[in-house]
Amino acid sequence: MWAPLRHRLFRALWIAQLVSNTGTWMQTVGAQWLMGDLGGDALDIALVQTAATLPIFLLVVPAGALGDILDRRRLLLTSQVITFTGAAALAALTAAEATTPALLLVLTGAMAVGQAFAVPTFQAIQPELVRLDEIPQAALLNGANGNVARAVGPALGGVLITLAGPEATFALNALSLFGVTLVLYVWKRPPDHRPLGAEHIRDAIRAGARYVRSAPEFASVLWCSVVFTLCASGMWALLPALARGPLGLGAGGYGLLLAGVGSGAVIGAFALPVVRGRAGPNTLVAGSTTCYALAMTVIGTVESMPIVLAALVVAGLAWITVLSTLSASAQLLLPEWARARSLAYYQLVFMGGQAVGSLVWGVVADALTLQAAFLLPAALLILSTPIGVSRVPLPTEHFDMSQVSHYPEPPDDLQHGRGPLLVVVEWRVSPENAEAFLEVMRQIGRARRRTGATMWSIFQDMEEPTLYLETFTAETAHEHLRQHVERGTAMDQELDLRALSLVMDGQFPEVRHLIWAYAPMPGAETREPEFRSIVSMLRPR
CATH class of the missing domain: 3.30.70.100 (Alpha-Beta Plaits)
Incomplete structure (x- = not known):
């Protein structure tokens, strides 16, 4: 599990991202709680998650094409500047009590624009940081990174909201971006070798779409991702409403709930390398999806804080198992020339599923009940699992995607x-x-x-x-x-x-x-x- 951390650059970037991800989760808690303080209902709170993912859904494809035709290091630096600007502006406006629900959604979306340019490229540079046989471990460590931050960030965010208000979480999120920026700035990345020059972005986007359409193994990964995230996003979007409503918790209690999910993900990071040696990717994804659905059922129907917290630990373990398995499969299936633009489609269905799912289950919660918004996606996950395993299984064999030039010199x-x-x-x-x-x-x-x-x-x-x-x-x-x-x-x-x-x-x-x-x-x-x-x-x- 720890092998990729032996590489100095991967280790430095992983630590910097841990700090940055922690700031992002503090920001998430602050934004969702601030929306409640501004008078937002369950749908308004769910729209915070939509605002954080919808810009990525809209921009990730051209961003992935840019990740293949531009210098990836410079593109990542630009994304950090955009995200920092949005976080700093939101902190200043909130401190001045000038933030409105609409402005909160707009600035959350602005930060998501910066993330859109970073997400596919961060995944695409992983083979430049570790050996090819370490990609599954690197994907697991990156997943654990985000989920350790999910365990720590919400708790810190809840404390900060209590002591200094939501603006403190926004300010610390802006500061947390400096570590990643510094590592990227000092990285001496070799220049890309493009004997035929860089592609036009329009041509790069079309080439990426052709690749995805003609890669059935990669399409299986996309299908599993969209089904899982569309249903699983309901828990993330409605957890603040659950904390405020049936559980009667404050900001600190909400942070504790998210910390439970993160703790489960950390447990999964240690357990998954052992389990992966005994079970294939299809078994892992199917079993973890079922566990996540059962956990959602408990979370939506039980009002006991200890039981809900235990179910959230199970959900976190299942969440990291599914996502790290899909992420590793996606990276191993792609050649260098199409990696960022194809991973953009992976992020497209992932973030799109979260954005659409958050909106849909928010509407269900308002139209029916909060309990129904947890039970319906859980039922869909259980029903879709056997269909996905039988009709669109994940690839289990290794494909050699190393570059081979047919012509030594262009005619x-x-x-x-x-x-x-x-x-x-x-x-x-x-x-x-x-x-x-x-x-x-x-x-x-x-x-x-x-x-x-x-x-x-x-x-x-x-x-x-x-x-x-x-x-x-x-x-x-x-x-x-x-x-x-x-x-x-x-x-x-x-x-x-x-x-x-x-x-x-x-x-x-x-x-x-x-x-x-x-x-x-x-x-x-x-x-x-x-x-x-x-x-x-x-x-x-």
Whole structure:
């Protein structure tokens, strides 16, 4: 469990983030409690959580693309400045008694904007800080980091609110950001090697979307994440209302409840490495989801403080087990060139699930009862668990996502932005290998799309059945070149070698590159829509 902490940079950043996460949880307690002091009802309190996550939901995809095309260290420094500005402004306005419910939500959202630029990039730099085989432990430590802060931050926040008011939690949150900023500032990160230059953000976003659409293993992680967070977010959003209402607690008591969740997460951080050696990711996620649902049922129906606190410990243990398992799976499934932009989609469904779930269960609490807002998501979690395990299981095998360049040097005839480009590969395959060949080509088609192909098809010659034509398109010749130089992986290369092992002896595939005949010279207007309408006729019906 502790292996990643042997790396000095990871250790320094982990400690700095622990301080920063503690400040963030103090801020969360202060904001939710301040909303109650300003006269907000259960829905208004739940909207604080929405304001803290909705900007991340809206901005995390372009932020992830920036994390792949810009220097990640500088991007993280910029995000810290944005978050600090929002926290400092909220502290000053609250001290001056000028904060309103609307202003509280706006400034909470402003801090979330800074977090949006940091979240996918912080995950993307983990393989730069630790060894690849230490990624699961690093994900667990990062999860434990946030949950230790969840155990300490709310308790400190409750004390500070009692002694100095919510503005003290906002001020300390601003100060807590300096540690992360300092570590990032002194980090001598090697410059990124981009032989073909940086991508345009629009192209980077589209490339990331193509990758996610064509990576079924990663899609399984996304599905598990969105189902879990959509239902599990109800507990986080409505815990302040539960503390104020049925449990009759003050700010200190609310902090104690959150500390119970954090304590469970810390226990899980120690227990999970042992359990992971005996159970696969699907068993861990399914069992932990069920435990979380049962804990929510107890929390929503029992008004005994000791029992609720014990259930929150169980919920914290289940929470870190699910999230660290999903996070480690996501990071191990992604190549370097697409890591930040793809992890942005992981954060998109995670934060989106929290934002939407907080709003939905807040409405349920106002329209029905607070008890119903706990029982309904718990029931949905229990019902969805067997479906998720059977229909969209998490991957259990290891995929080698290390970069492999197909061309040592870019050919001069492809170093331009003209397009679209049609690539035709002629394969000669004997009838006895046809079935195995087509199965491999189905996987190769996904690989082509992941790395930049906009269309892909495989055709068999009716007059010469041993001849197969693989066709795929790229938006430009330069984009196709990125497929070879920057985006190839060892897993993709293995698929190519499997296909080559099935061709007829001495019949190495022939490759042709065809540029759209009406493609103008660089700088002139393209006629890409016409090209797409013509090539669409090549798609098999």
